Amino acid sequence: MVEGAARFGSYVALFVPLAFLLVFTRQLLEFRDPFVPWTEDAHLLLTGTSWGRTFIFFGALGVAVGPAFRLARRHPAWGWALVTAMVLALGAFPALTGHASAGEGVGRALTLGLDVLHVWAAGAWIGGLAGVLFLDTTMRRRDDTGPRVLPALIPAFSTLAIAGVGTLVVTGTAASWIHLPRLSALLSEPYGRTLLIKLTAVGLVLGLGWLNWKRLTPRLARPSGADTLYRGATLELVVAQLVLLVTAVLVRTPPNG
Secondary structure, three states: OOOHHHHHHHHHOOHHHHHHHHHHHHHHHHOOOOOOOHHHHHHHHHHHOOOHHHHHHHHHHHHHHHHHHHHHOHHHHHHHHHHHHHHHHHHHHHHHHHHHOOHHHHHHHHHHHHHHHHHHHHHHHHHHHHHHHHHHHHHHHHHHOOOOOOHHHHHHHHHHHHHHHHHHHHHHHHHHHHHHHOOOHHHOOOOHHHHHHHHHHHHHHHHHHHHHHHHHHHHHHOOOOHHHHHHHHHHHHHOOOOOHHHHHHHOOOOOOO
């Protein structure tokens, strides 16, 4: 099962360099001076701005995390420690290149900390759920008659998910209070309206997660319990992608309109 987790991480890591390339492309298009060559703009963005220097560091880390997962499969004793450190570090990239990086002093440190914790919590919940479903799927493909791994994984994952959800609620509420100038901005400002859409989607995912936890998890001992929970967890994961999509729009929307 540990090897399967490393394989899942290796597959996911294949998309990390692509994600960084898309982020750089978007930033370059916004930074672009139409009167100079693309290469000059790209070089200036990467080497002449704090955003670019941050991107170079985390981009290199994103490329290296894939080989690190493969290393963890051969040397799990210290390979997993390395992978964990790299993944946690990558979780700081959105905060250091987004709204949280604005400002200075204690306020900046607070918003950075909240954003990093928010990303870690979302990764633990949504990424952990994806990993559980991946492991269950791959084990079934090896032996259709073998036992399901959901009964073994779900109790441990539920503890992680509850901690992640609690952290998401606390950090999300605090960040909203910091970025929103007033409560009425939820309806009057583009940032507020986008945030309201995100909160609605989060509420839907939380509802699905609660149903899976309270209603379907206790049924794992039944013959069809694992199949029912698998379908419910898949739906939860699919709807969670809507939250990520809205979040991508939110981080590009100025908090003050």
